[in-house]
Amino acid sequence: MKECCKNTCEVNASECHSERECHHEDDHCGFFIELADCAWVEVLKEKIKEQIRAQDDKALTELAKIVAEGNKKRWKHKMCKKKNCHEFKERLCSFFAGEK
Numbered sequence: 001m002k003e004c005c006k007n008t009c010e011v012n013a014s015e016c017h018s019e020r021e022c023h024h025e026d027d028h029c030g031f032f033i034e035l036a037d038c039a040w041v042e043v044l045k046e047k048i049k050e051q052i053r054a055q056d057d058k059a060l061t062e063l064a065k066i067v068a069e070g071n072k073k074r075w076k077h078k079m080c081k082k083k084n085c086h087e088f089k090e091r092l093c094s095f096f097a098g099e100k
Helices: 010-015 029-055 058-096
Strands: none
Touching: none
């Protein structure tokens, strides 16, 4: 994926570039054309977001809330699991080091 598209949707990023080659090695036209393509995609995405926000869709708001809460719980569980694993490793190290 091109550097300028790292923050864009995977689908759009893969479609926002076609193979372009400049005739001279020191010519940067391909880079700037790709950069402009990515900027166009970003502006379009922002315009679409504006339209979605303007609709004030209660179902979309509820869905976003459900997804955000689910993600928060997932990360909380993941961090707790990581902490528990770390504590387990410390206890094992202490055991094998002869500490009690």
